Amino acid sequence: MKFSILILSLIYLGNTYCQQAADYFPQTNGYKWNYRLLILDSLNNPVPGMTFSRIDSSAFLDDYKGKNAYYIPTKTGPQETIQFQPFMDTNYVHLSGSDGYEYYKISELEFILSLIDSTTLSNLLPFIGLFESFSDWYLSYRFSQNVNQQYLIATFDTTIFFDSLEIPLRFNVNGKRLQDENLETAIGPFLCKKFLKTSTVNYLIVLPPPLPPIVVPIFTVLDTVWIAPDNWIVKEIIPSTNIDLTFINLGEYNIPGLKREIVSEITSAERNPDENFTFNLNQNYPNPFNPSTKIKFNIKEYGYVSLKIYDVLGREVVNLFEGELNAGNHEVLFNIGQREFDMSTGVYFYTLEFSGIDTDLNYRETKKMLLIK
Numbered sequence: 001m002k003f004s005i006l007i008l009s010l011i012y013l014g015n016t017y018c019q020q021a022a023d024y025f026p027q028t029n030g031y032k033w034n035y036r037l038l039i040l041d042s043l044n045n046p047v048p049g050m051t052f053s054r055i056d057s058s059a060f061l062d063d064y065k066g067k068n069a070y071y072i073p074t075k076t077g078p079q080e081t082i083q084f085q086p087f088m089d090t091n092y093v094h095l096s097g098s099d100g101y102e103y104y105k106i107s108e109l110e111f112i113l114s115l116i117d118s119t120t121l122s123n124l125l126p127f128i129g130l131f132e133s134f135s136d137w138y139l140s141y142r143f144s145q146n147v148n149q150q151y152l153i154a155t156f157d158t159t160i161f162f163d164s165l166e167i168p169l170r171f172n173v174n175g176k177r178l179q180d181e182n183l184e185t186a187i188g189p190f191l192c193k194k195f196l197k198t199s200t201v202n203y204l205i206v207l208p209p210p211l212p213p214i215v216v217p218i219f220t221v222l223d224t225v226w227i228a229p230d231n232w233i234v235k236e237i238i239p240s241t242n243i244d245l246t247f248i249n250l251g252e253y254n255i256p257g258l259k260r261e262i263v264s265e266i267t268s269a270e271r272n273p274d275e276n277f278t279f280n281l282n283q284n285y286p287n288p289f290n291p292s293t294k295i296k297f298n299i300k301e302y303g304y305v306s307l308k309i310y311d312v313l314g315r316e317v318v319n320l321f322e323g324e325l326n327a328g329n330h331e332v333l334f335n336i337g338q339r340e341f342d343m344s345t346g347v348y349f350y351t352l353e354f355s356g357i358d359t360d361l362n363y364r365e366t367k368k369m370l371l372i373k
Contacts, residue, residue, distance in 0.1 A: 019143045181226065304324055305323065
């Protein structure tokens with residue numbers, strides 16, 4: 001009898017240990033995640049030609065907003081330019097026992113928002129501001145949660161203003177641990193923890209007290225995540241979302257979906273710079289901008305320089321400068337009000353290329369800018 005109790009105790013302790021969140025996160029600084037991003041249409045099929053890359057890197061462990069957090073620099077863009085891009089944002093993960101926390105912020109929506117036309121985006125701006133106000137730590141992943149048992153991640157009642165309208169809203173985020181799943185990936189097979197996060201924005205019809213408000217769903221976002229031992233997130237699917245704003249006469253919209261999956265490596269034709277060559281491309285200022293912004297850069301020697309702007313698909317939008325320049329500091333003003341540019345609100349990349357005329361030096365660097373009309 002005592003032997004049976006001992007065996008059962010060991011099994012219980014083993015299962016408890018396996019549920020620890022830290023077992024699912026790489027413990028080595030500098031660990032790199034390479035992802036392929038597929039944009040999904042209204043039927044949740046991949047859109048041809050709309051494939052992007054994302055690179056995350058585990059940098060260090062330090063305090064962030066009151067929690068001991070893993071700092072994860074991240075960048076997203078076309079495969080052709082992703083290696084040239086700097087890390088433009090940082091995500092944060094806090095692990096405690098069997099719980100995995102994420103710090104939510106609006107920049108995580110930036111990539112999807114960059115794919116939306118300017119008219120739709122302008123109508124959604126009040127709701128985007130709603131998400132921005134929720135930046136905080138949230139317990140997203142409960143590794144020891146019973147399978148298919150829902151748990152609350154966050155809930156808020158708030159009000160937004162659109163023109164002369166006052167719109168009361170309720171925002172709910174619920175989590176659910178699904179059945180563990182064996183997943184074949186580009187970096188190997190894993191028995192993954194699988195989670196579903198459901199985010200819903202509801203319109204509240206306020207009734208006289210003591211009657212509770214009537215809750216009318218506006219839109220719901222489903223987010224399914226696969227988390228592998230020692231690797232964290234290896235797959236994520238966010239189906240396309242239909243947003244119904246007919247209650248304020250703004251129609252209905254479909255927001256593209258997103259599929260993220262781990263890949264073994266992202267390659268591009270990155271050039272190898274001379275370590276002794278001083279070359280600096282600064283972040284444009286102001287950023288975000290409308291209608292103008294300045295781009296400053298420095299080159300050490302005389303050479304041929306081109307400065308171009310690309311959209312998120314890697315297509316050239318504007319050729320700002322192309323020609324020979326002397327060594328030193330340079331500045332280019334980009335003003336969409338002075339030229340006829342077909343540029344809508346969204347994320348763009350500007351790339352500076354240098355080729356030495358008297359030497360074999362060449363260099364390329366890309367940074368991200370945000371236009372808000």
